[in-house]
Ligand code: FES
């Protein structure tokens with residue numbers, strides 16, 4: 165039986181077979197067993213806040229249309245014409261009551277219902293009585309605190325159950341704001357020439373922080389002599405169902421609410437007020453966690469929510485074993501004051517995104533892993549053991565439990581798919 | 590307002606010089622072309638006039654950060670550009686406009702090629718420069734790069750100064 169993960173608690177060793185990053189057959193299993201059955205992030209409620217708002221989204225390899233229909237429901241329509249298949253909506257986003265396919269001019273209400281077609285007399289009276297000529301919607305669409313997910317498996321457990329321990333950490337990010345979070349414009353659509361699981365790992369990997377991002381930390385240290393005393397320290401935690409988090413302190417400012425010397429005195433006073441308000445709402449301990457601690461959350465399989473020097477969400481999908489597409493979001497409190505928003509956005513851009521001082525170096529690390537997997541035939545295993553010697557309940561944020569949690573879930577799913585396949589031979 | 594032809598030549602030479610410095614990885618010299626309050630920005634794709642409060646730019650550098658950017662890229666620990674990629678920048682269709690007595694707007698199309706590990710990426714767009722004459726020398730008040738792409742795929746990043 166083909167082994168893809170060796171999880172040896174006795175030896176404190178955790179290994180991942182490198183073929184999972186290069187093998188096309190593995191990718192086919194991932195599509196069938198992971199992307200077709202897990203809850204996948206599609207977007208945030210604030211992206212389609214008004215009736216008629218729509219946005220095209222690629223999720224799990226599908227072309228979807230996230231739309232706020234006029235009956236008030238948010239739907240994910242398959243963006244394909246029931247007639248002969250053409251992509252119906254070609255604009256990336258907008259507001260509309262109807263979508264019209266240009267090919268033969270069928271038109272659809274924004275809940276997907278077929279509402280008009282030329283040459284109606286050429287079709288039977290009861291044409292579409294069964295609704296099969298309406299634009300089809302993804303059946304399972306559920307949301308948690310503004311984050312909308314879809315699942316292509318009609319029998320999937322509820323999103324609420326699926327998110328398991330991750331809900332607590334989403335709450336901590338969302339509770340920064342009394343009016344909720346909103347998605348900023350300019351969602352960053354980029355790519356990495358690497359396997360998608362490398363990005364999942366990297367997003368909850370604090371171990372690489374200092375070596376990979378030394379240039380960023382040099383800048384931070386020069387900016388603020390006080391904050392430079394803060395090390396990257398904290399805890400890693402398994403959240404169930406393959407989700408995991410690292411929660412830690414770090415030498416950067418947090419817009420809600422940890423001031424740093426590059427910001428004005430005015431912001432400092434505001435942030436003290438914000439902190440007080442958090443204490444009123446949540447008590448001392450939780451307020452301290454919200455304001456001073458950072459969280460990188462991986463929600464299996466392909467959503468990362470980083471509540472760090474700004475809040476970013478990324479979702480990604482493999483086009484091929486060695487190429488992934490990412491959508492990077494920025495989230496911020498609704499109603500945030502302009503000077504705070506500017507400080508937040510500057511904080512974001514300094515580290516994050518394709519033009520930041522850190523993300524491109526992550527991208528490079530991933531691509532170098534992928535490039536060197538040409539040696540997989542002779543050099544077979546990745547090591548993800550850090551912290552196992554401490555026991556999984558006592559690991560540090562700079563250990564690798566977060567990645568092991570991801571891989572344990574991955575292994576459960578993919579190994580049984582491989583086993584089933586072997587059994588059929 | 591029309592820009593006189595000798596000044597026009599001077600501006601065009603200046604832009605070519607700017608591109609050349611970047612291709613030669615003389616990044617500190619590049620940063621020195623900016624005035625005290627100079628800025629370097631790349632708005633989101635498809636939204637050249639986006640508001641930086643409500644939209645994420647790719648780059649929104651004030652004078653201090655564009656200098657940090659230049660310095661960072663010269664370090665060995667700027668892993669994405671170590672070893673340095675090979676780049677080639679072309680500026681085309683340069684159009685000049687005099688905004689006032691001291692400021693000239695220059696706009697051009699650009700094609701920037703980057704190759705590393707035998708993969709060539711192409712960046713297309715328009716660059717607009719606000720230039721000021723300070724002590725008889727041209728200085729950049731703002732360089733704004735508008736990418737004319739659908740997304741950053743397959744380029745994946747803007748690790749270069751565009
Ligand atoms: S394919 Fe859409 S109307 Fe024919």
Ligand SMILES: [Fe+2]
Nearest residue numbers: 376377522526
């Ligand atoms: Fe990183």
